[in-house]
Amino acid sequence: MHHILSASQFNRATILTLFTTADRLKQERRDHGVLNYLHGKLVYLLFYEPSTRTRTSFGLAVRYLGGRTEFTEAAGIFSSAAKGETLEDTIQVLQSYEIDALVIRHKERGAAAAAAKVATIPIINAGDGDGEHPTQALLDLYTIVSAFPTHNNLTITLCGDLKHGRTVRSLCRLVIKYLAGSTENWNFIFCSPPELAMQTDILEELTAANIPYKIATDLAQTLLTTDVFYQTRVQRERFPDAIQGDAAWSSVQASFALNAQNMATMKPNAIILHPLPRVGEISPEVDTDPRARYFPEQTRNGLYIRMAILLTILHPKK
Amino acid sequence: MHHILSASQFNRATILTLFTTADRLKQERRDHGVLNYLHGKLVYLLFYEPSTRTRTSFGLAVRYLGGRTEFTEAAGIFSSAAKGETLEDTIQVLQSYEIDALVIRHKERGAAAAAAKVATIPIINAGDGDGEHPTQALLDLYTIVSAFPTHNNLTITLCGDLKHGRTVRSLCRLVIKYLAGSTENWNFIFCSPPELAMQTDILEELTAANIPYKIATDLAQTLLTTDVFYQTRVQRERFPDAIQGDAAWSSVQASFALNAQNMATMKPNAIILHPLPRVGEISPEVDTDPRARYFPEQTRNGLYIRMAILLTILHPKK
Amino acid sequence: MHHILSASQFNRATILTLFTTADRLKQERRDHGVLNYLHGKLVYLLFYEPSTRTRTSFGLAVRYLGGRTEFTEAAGIFSSAAKGETLEDTIQVLQSYEIDALVIRHKERGAAAAAAKVATIPIINAGDGDGEHPTQALLDLYTIVSAFPTHNNLTITLCGDLKHGRTVRSLCRLVIKYLAGSTENWNFIFCSPPELAMQTDILEELTAANIPYKIATDLAQTLLTTDVFYQTRVQRERFPDAIQGDAAWSSVQASFALNAQNMATMKPNAIILHPLPRVGEISPEVDTDPRARYFPEQTRNGLYIRMAILLTILHPKK
Numbered sequence: 001m002h003h004i005l006s007a008s009q010f011n012r013a014t015i016l017t018l019f020t021t022a023d024r025l026k027q028e029r030r031d032h033g034v035l036n037y038l039h040g041k042l043v044y045l046l047f048y049e050p051s052t053r054t055r056t057s058f059g060l061a062v063r064y065l066g067g068r069t070e071f072t073e074a075a076g077i078f079s080s081a082a083k084g085e086t087l088e089d090t091i092q093v094l095q096s097y098e099i100d101a102l103v104i105r106h107k108e109r110g111a112a113a114a115a116a117k118v119a120t121i122p123i124i125n126a127g128d129g130d131g132e133h134p135t136q137a138l139l140d141l142y143t144i145v146s147a148f149p150t151h152n153n154l155t156i157t158l159c160g161d162l163k164h165g166r167t168v169r170s171l172c173r174l175v176i177k178y179l180a181g182s183t184e185n186w187n188f189i190f191c192s193p194p195e196l197a198m199q200t201d202i203l204e205e206l207t208a209a210n211i212p213y214k215i216a217t218d219l220a221q222t223l224l225t226t227d228v229f230y231q232t233r234v235q236r237e238r239f240p241d242a243i244q245g246d247a248a249w250s251s252v253q254a255s256f257a258l259n260a261q262n263m264a265t266m267k268p269n270a271i272i273l274h275p276l277p278r279v280g281e282i283s284p285e286v287d288t289d290p291r292a293r294y295f296p297e298q299t300r301n302g303l304y305i306r307m308a309i310l311l312t313i314l315h316p317k318k
Numbered sequence: 319m320h321h322i323l324s325a326s327q328f329n330r331a332t333i334l335t336l337f338t339t340a341d342r343l344k345q346e347r348r349d350h351g352v353l354n355y356l357h358g359k360l361v362y363l364l365f366y367e368p369s370t371r372t373r374t375s376f377g378l379a380v381r382y383l384g385g386r387t388e389f390t391e392a393a394g395i396f397s398s399a400a401k402g403e404t405l406e407d408t409i410q411v412l413q414s415y416e417i418d419a420l421v422i423r424h425k426e427r428g429a430a431a432a433a434a435k436v437a438t439i440p441i442i443n444a445g446d447g448d449g450e451h452p453t454q455a456l457l458d459l460y461t462i463v464s465a466f467p468t469h470n471n472l473t474i475t476l477c478g479d480l481k482h483g484r485t486v487r488s489l490c491r492l493v494i495k496y497l498a499g500s501t502e503n504w505n506f507i508f509c510s511p512p513e514l515a516m517q518t519d520i521l522e523e524l525t526a527a528n529i530p531y532k533i534a535t536d537l538a539q540t541l542l543t544t545d546v547f548y549q550t551r552v553q554r555e556r557f558p559d560a561i562q563g564d565a566a567w568s569s570v571q572a573s574f575a576l577n578a579q580n581m582a583t584m585k586p587n588a589i590i591l592h593p594l595p596r597v598g599e600i601s602p603e604v605d606t607d608p609r610a611r612y613f614p615e616q617t618r619n620g621l622y623i624r625m626a627i628l629l630t631i632l633h634p635k636k
Numbered sequence: 637m638h639h640i641l642s643a644s645q646f647n648r649a650t651i652l653t654l655f656t657t658a659d660r661l662k663q664e665r666r667d668h669g670v671l672n673y674l675h676g677k678l679v680y681l682l683f684y685e686p687s688t689r690t691r692t693s694f695g696l697a698v699r700y701l702g703g704r705t706e707f708t709e710a711a712g713i714f715s716s717a718a719k720g721e722t723l724e725d726t727i728q729v730l731q732s733y734e735i736d737a738l739v740i741r742h743k744e745r746g747a748a749a750a751a752a753k754v755a756t757i758p759i760i761n762a763g764d765g766d767g768e769h770p771t772q773a774l775l776d777l778y779t780i781v782s783a784f785p786t787h788n789n790l791t792i793t794l795c796g797d798l799k800h801g802r803t804v805r806s807l808c809r810l811v812i813k814y815l816a817g818s819t820e821n822w823n824f825i826f827c828s829p830p831e832l833a834m835q836t837d838i839l840e841e842l843t844a845a846n847i848p849y850k851i852a853t854d855l856a857q858t859l860l861t862t863d864v865f866y867q868t869r870v871q872r873e874r875f876p877d878a879i880q881g882d883a884a885w886s887s888v889q890a891s892f893a894l895n896a897q898n899m900a901t902m903k904p905n906a907i908i909l910h911p912l913p914r915v916g917e918i919s920p921e922v923d924t925d926p927r928a929r930y931f932p933e934q935t936r937n938g939l940y941i942r943m944a945i946l947l948t949i950l951h952p953k954k
Binding site for chain 2: 675725
Binding site: 034277 | 413
């Protein structure tokens with residue numbers, strides 16, 4: 001592993017190695033506090049659009065491993081980009097400053113791959129527009145696999161805005177890579193209003209990989225058989241024109257929201273995930289249910305998956 | 319002490335312990351340079367509105383104690399808040415990243431207390447709108463007490479915009495806590511244009527605590543008996559409509575400004591404080607007078623009070 | 637050396653000492669990784685306008701020497717400046733926080749000098765409007781001197797917007813200081829559209845220093861005799877009104893752009909520099925030519941010159 005650009009670059013072996021590394025780092029942090037693997041290493045966080053959550057978890061991942069960070073969180077406004085500098089030039093300038101790796105967040109699909117083309121140091125994609133967000137997919141899958149030590153048969157329901165959601169698309173692709181060559185039987189349910197249904201490219205990839213899926217619009221019915229419920233935000237601004245308007249949006253959102261009432265039908269050992277932030281599609285009353293795992297478990301796993309990636313890239317012997 | 323939310327949570331004993339700790343840390347810094355008490359600790363600075371001064375002094379306080387920080391300085395624009403995430407969710411996400419304490423600055427009163435409700439880690443209020451700014455009050459009182467080793471009788475004049483000023487209100491409340499049960503006799507003079515007079519809630523609290531006060535509008539007269547002169551900024555935008563206009567504002571500001579001429583009547587051992595920034599209500603000619611203590615003494619005390627708070631919360635054994 | 641405010645404060649001896657220190661630090665980094673000279677030192681980066689490149693290279697310079705930084709990158713918007721605080725007050729507050737040095741970037745000429753007047757700690761000018769940017773001139777000269785170990789006779793061509801460019805003006809002034817008292821013969825060619833010609837103050841200073849120069853408008857002709865080609869950006873917004881318009885600007889920019897075709901006439905051991913960012917005045921096809929030194933060599937030299945300055949100021953014994 002050198003660059004981390006796409007969920008598709010992984011296979012079952014590399015995924016499992018990362019998860020084992022994340023497990024080990026959790027244990028080492030409990031035993032020793034601050035680790036020292038990245039002593040003297042400098043990781044640059046180049047954020048062309050703000051993302052406090054992702055930047056913070058990458059920044060802390062570096063520090064908890066003993067390394068240091070430098071960052072800009074609005075490179076699109078602040079840096080030379082505003083004067084017309086190309087991304088490729090920016091990367092070449094930054095790596096001339098002898099940094100050890102660069103984490104990039106950009107609003108355009110393909111930006112991380114473009115950066116990697118001119119880079120002599122490892123590039124980590126922290127989200128490139130509607131493209132990929134591979135570390136999010138990894139932390140999601142890590143949370144699923146950790147929650148079900150034997151996970152031969154799982155029904156994963158993805159709910160909300162499946163049409164525009166970058167995270168649900170990446171998760172499907174990572175699951176395809178994870179299951180390839182295994183005997184495990186997982187299946188997906190895509191639960192959303194028809195206007196926000198999962199796009200056909202993903203459906204075709206699942207079919208090609210022999211992974212069954214169902215399309216659903218009835219949340220209560222869906223919850224009965226779900227092992228992993230992955231909820232996402234219905235972004236108001238992306239709501240189809242035809243049913244535009246707050247009333248329409250609110251009504252759709254309410255139909256697909258998880259609350260104390262409809263989750264009563266869920267399996268007792270199911271888990272509830274959300275890439276966050278949420279704005280109402282999971283009621284706060286759900287938070288105290290032991291099946292709710294979006295925080296602290298899922299978010300903390302984001303920290304450890306990023307630590308595992310950084311350690312693997314920058315300190316492969318450990 | 320776990321959370322630091324309000325000046326009212328302290329009593330004379332906890333205040334004096336903090337001041338002793340601040341004194342000790344000054345000495346230890348002189349003797350040893352960087353201290354190591356917070357080795358391995360990570361303090362997150364969550365600033366919903368920019369405040370370079372407060373963020374810097376908290377950030378340096380952490381580092382001078384050997385700890386590390388991560389921050390965002392415009393969480394209101396940059397973070398998930400812009401997507402509708404609640405403050406409570408933001409806190410839960412950040413603490414899942416295994417941070418050790420969180421310093422919060424927010425434009426709404428009560429935000430720090432709301433954060434503390436869901437927090438499993440200590441929350442420090444670095445200013446919540448027109449609510450509280452307890453570390454400012456502590457550094458102000460620390461500067462007063464340090465300047466008058468025997469301080470049985472003090473006349474403290476608060477001057478400027480007493481109606482809207484968060485710092486003068488917090489200082490009054492902290493003094494009430496500090497004097498409770500002691501035999502010291504302090505009194506206040508509130509010197510301001512009538513439109514910007516101290517609000518009655520504070521006056522009533524002082525009366526209930528048996529602390530005398532006077533209302534004044536004549537600065538020169540007031541200065542004659544003052545031991546501690548605490549000047550504040552008259553914010554142009556808050557100036558009452560009735561006398562709106564630059565001329566009116568300038569005239570009022572001039573009447574309550576401290577300069578070489580009117581400070582000639584001050585006691586030789588009086589001290590002059592200001593929470594800063596200033597924009598003219600203390601003339602620069604005053605800066606070199608030994609009675610002027612706003613910098614470096616008062617501002618540096620802000621650093622040490624914050625170090626004392628962080629040490630007490632995160633490393634109570636030391 | 638205490639403050640670093642202007643290229644004019646240096647002489648040949650102080651310049652050569654800095655270059656030797658930069659050379660030595662390169663070697664020490666290769667041998668030892670992170671150095672420890674600034675252990676316990678805190679350098680504040682006070683940026684009133686964003687400049688990711690300059691802030692990053694200063695920030696990394698501090699860290700690679702073992703020190704720590706605190707920064708604000710939009711002090712003009714975020715800090716107390718927005719409330720009317722003077723620069724002098726801001727400096728006094730920050731130094732009361734016991735920082736060890738302050739790097740300042742400001743949009744007004746003279747800001748760094750004004751800061752130095754009230755400062756008890758070293759001030760480093762990281763660009764003050766159309767005034768000076770001394771560390772840029774030092775890194776440019778360091779790159780030139782390093783590329784030509786024997787540099788008795790050099791023709792330096794400065795190209796592009798010579799009228800408004802801060803870097804070309806500072807470089808001329810530093811070269812004057814560097815050559816004073818030496819037997820080396822350098823000469824300048826100023827190659828630009830007449831509307832953007834080098835201003836007469838610099839021309840007069842060169843004449844007074846006995847350094848020959850020529851004015852040119854034909855790039856191809858100029859390249860034949862050039863040892864150091866220093867290209868700069870023609871800023872669209874500064875283009876003279878008379879020939880305003882994208883077509884006019886593009887045509888002028890094209891006439892002075894370096895590309896594979898016209899650089900074929902350059903000497904084989906010439907070098908090409910650029911302060912960056914570029915927006916087309918050097919074609920990307922030039923990047924792979926060994927004569928192109930803008931990255932990584934010139935930019936990396938910026939890092940080491942800043943390390944040398946910080947070491948000299950903060951740790952003069954080493």
